[in-house]
Amino acid sequence: MLNSISYFAKLVAELAKFPGVGQKTATRLAFFILTQPQEEAEALADTIRDLKRKVHFCPICFQMTESDPCQICADPRRDRNLLCIVEEPQDVLAIERSHAFKGQYHVLHGALSPLDGVGPEDLKIAELEERLQAGEIKEILIATNFSVKGETTALYLARLIKPRGLRVTRLAHGIPLGSDLEYIDQGTVGRAIEGRQEF
Amino acid sequence: MHLQKLFFRNFRNFEKVDLQMEKGLTLLWGDNAQGKTNFLEAVFFLANLKSFRNSKNRDIIRWGESCCHISGDIMFQPCCKKVEVGVEKTGKSVRLNGKPVKSGRDYFGLFKTVLFSPEELNLVKGGPAGRRSLLDRAVFLADPDFLERVKKYDNYLKNRNRLLKEKRFRDELEVWTEGFLENGVRLRKDRITYLREFTPELKKNYREIAGTAENVDILYPGSEKGDEELGKDLREDLKKTREKERDLGYTLVGPHWDDPLFLVDGRPLRIFGSQGQKRSFLMAFKITQIQAIEAKTGKTPVLLLDDMASELDSFRQLNFFRFLSSREGQVFMTTTDKQQLARCGVSPSRSFQVCAGTLEEVKYERL
Numbered sequence: 001m002l003n004s005i006s007y008f009a010k011l012v013a014e015l016a017k018f019p020g021v022g023q024k025t026a027t028r029l030a031f032f033i034l035t036q037p038q039e040e041a042e043a044l045a046d047t048i049r050d051l052k053r054k055v056h057f058c059p060i061c062f063q064m065t066e067s068d069p070c071q072i073c074a075d076p077r078r079d080r081n082l083l084c085i086v087e088e089p090q091d092v093l094a095i096e097r098s099h100a101f102k103g104q105y106h107v108l109h110g111a112l113s114p115l116d117g118v119g120p121e122d123l124k125i126a127e128l129e130e131r132l133q134a135g136e137i138k139e140i141l142i143a144t145n146f147s148v149k150g151e152t153t154a155l156y157l158a159r160l161i162k163p164r165g166l167r168v169t170r171l172a173h174g175i176p177l178g179s180d181l182e183y184i185d186q187g188t189v190g191r192a193i194e195g196r197q198e199f
Numbered sequence: 200m201h202l203q204k205l206f207f208r209n210f211r212n213f214e215k216v217d218l219q220m221e222k223g224l225t226l227l228w229g230d231n232a233q234g235k236t237n238f239l240e241a242v243f244f245l246a247n248l249k250s251f252r253n254s255k256n257r258d259i260i261r262w263g264e265s266c267c268h269i270s271g272d273i274m275f276q277p278c279c280k281k282v283e284v285g286v287e288k289t290g291k292s293v294r295l296n297g298k299p300v301k302s303g304r305d306y307f308g309l310f311k312t313v314l315f316s317p318e319e320l321n322l323v324k325g326g327p328a329g330r331r332s333l334l335d336r337a338v339f340l341a342d343p344d345f346l347e348r349v350k351k352y353d354n355y356l357k358n359r360n361r362l363l364k365e366k367r368f369r370d371e372l373e374v375w376t377e378g379f380l381e382n383g384v385r386l387r388k389d390r391i392t393y394l395r396e397f398t399p400e401l402k403k404n405y406r407e408i409a410g411t412a413e414n415v416d417i418l419y420p421g422s423e424k425g426d427e428e429l430g431k432d433l434r435e436d437l438k439k440t441r442e443k444e445r446d447l448g449y450t451l452v453g454p455h456w457d458d459p460l461f462l463v464d465g466r467p468l469r470i471f472g473s474q475g476q477k478r479s480f481l482m483a484f485k486i487t488q489i490q491a492i493e494a495k496t497g498k499t500p501v502l503l504l505d506d507m508a509s510e511l512d513s514f515r516q517l518n519f520f521r522f523l524s525s526r527e528g529q530v531f532m533t534t535t536d537k538q539q540l541a542r543c544g545v546s547p548s549r550s551f552q553v554c555a556g557t558l559e560e561v562k563y564e565r566l
Contacts, residue, residue, distance in 0.1 A: 187344075
């Protein structure tokens with residue numbers, strides 16, 4: 001029946017392309033949009049259009065931005081000697097929320113994963129080398145994920161960057177703040193013990 | 200630890216089984232192809248979320264049905280946990296005390312079973328892959344985190360193999376090799392450490408079962424070496440196979456190729472061992488494994504014995520059953536020959552006749 005309503009079917013098909021959204025959820029979402037007031041649905045459409053038109057990736061750090069370069073790259077108060085490398089744009093948001101980092105960023109847009117066909121040339125690594133070439137950066141903080149892919153990417157970057165004589169650091173890993181030791185998995189506890197610090 | 204209640208529906212040739220279980224020995228007897236092994240398989244599946252027969256999900260679902268269900272109440276002193284597994288052709292769902300279990304990590308290692316079956320005997324008789332899997336299963340039962348480490352190693356290995364296959368040999372291969380090395384050495388260390396305590400007990404148990412002075416052993420390559428040396432060796436081996444692995448497109452060394460040798464009097468059991476020696480070896484292996492689990496976790500695993508008495512002379516049988524009756528735990532055992540067990544003085548607490556997918560409780564008369 002639904003297939004005969006071609007606009008509806010088309011929207012369902014589009015929504016079902018979203019990550020984590022299947023046919024059923026897509027149908028629910030489409031119904032929701034259909035029952036919304038005209039102006040709300042159009043506002044959504046406009047927002048999507050504006051997002052694609054106005055938001056793009058910063059040509060320097062590859063974070064998403066509306067300005068060119070992005071706010072962080074343009075901010076004179078940010079430390080230009082310190083560069084933090086992350087896998088995805090969302091990771092920048094996570095670090096920014098902490099207000100603990102005052103340097104600049106470089107977003108790789110992925111991590112090495114031969115099984116998924118992702119190699120160094122698919123990441124923003126050539127662009128990273130270009131930035132390093134400029135000579136302003138003194139320290140690199142590698143903040144890729146602590147997964148097999150993220151760890152391997154971190155090692156790859158460290159080997160690439162260290163010969164340039166820069167300081168290369170890695171995000172510390174250990175017990176999350178405010179958590180109970182008894183609920184932490186053995187691997188994390190083991191690493192936290194290895195990385196213990198003088199009191 | 201024991202299974203207090205067992206329920207399954209549409210599993211293999213069983214339509215429905217709903218039983219209260221007891222500690223001690225439960226005997227299942229009947230002719231061939233009636234469902235005795237299927238019963239053990241259901242208990243095994245509940246513990247391991249897979250079959251020991253290398254079957255796909257759809258194979259264990261009763262012919263003509265779309266799904267099957269297995270559940271059990273497992274008694275851990277002092278409380279009971281309810282585990283449920285639903286299997287469809289496309290996947291399975293697991294619940295623990297009514298709550299969905301998302302990661303195998305939260306589930307595995309909870310309900311421990313040790314299996315003895317003719318399938319496992321083939322592992323002793325066959326190539327290195329089977330021996331590795333016997334060993335890995337033993338390490339895993341004593342330390343559930345071992346599985347995570349195997350998976351991590353596997354992840355590095357597969358990525359590395361992909362690079363070799365696609366002939367991408369640049370710096371990228373180097374970093375995947377580092378992870379492969381680190382985790383490969385870790386796996387070898389896990390296996391070696393386990394065997395260090397395991398082998399002396401295995402020797403003792405074998406002598407007791409076989410009643411001979413025969414000396415059995417498990418020889419793992421590099422077992423006499425320290426961590427550093429193990430690391431150096433693997434790195435060295437990789438270097439030696441460098442050209443060949445690039446040619447063939449996959450990794451040629453590492454723990455996934457290691458061959459743990461099972462020896463009897465210094466000679467490979469697989470080639471020189473008799474049927475009885477192989478069976479005794481596997482029995483001693485399993486007994487040692489049970490003891491290791493008990494020593495390490497304080498839990499007594501549930502024992503599943505599939506047609507185990509055949510092919511053993513009466514002396515070895517007697518010794519094995521003496522071991523069984525000296526233990527506290529729960530045992531499920533299948534046989535086609537009730538009399539034979541009776542001769543060994545086996546006295547089950549429950550016994551069932553299995554006939555074309557139905558169970559009938561029968562009183563077990565001692566002969």
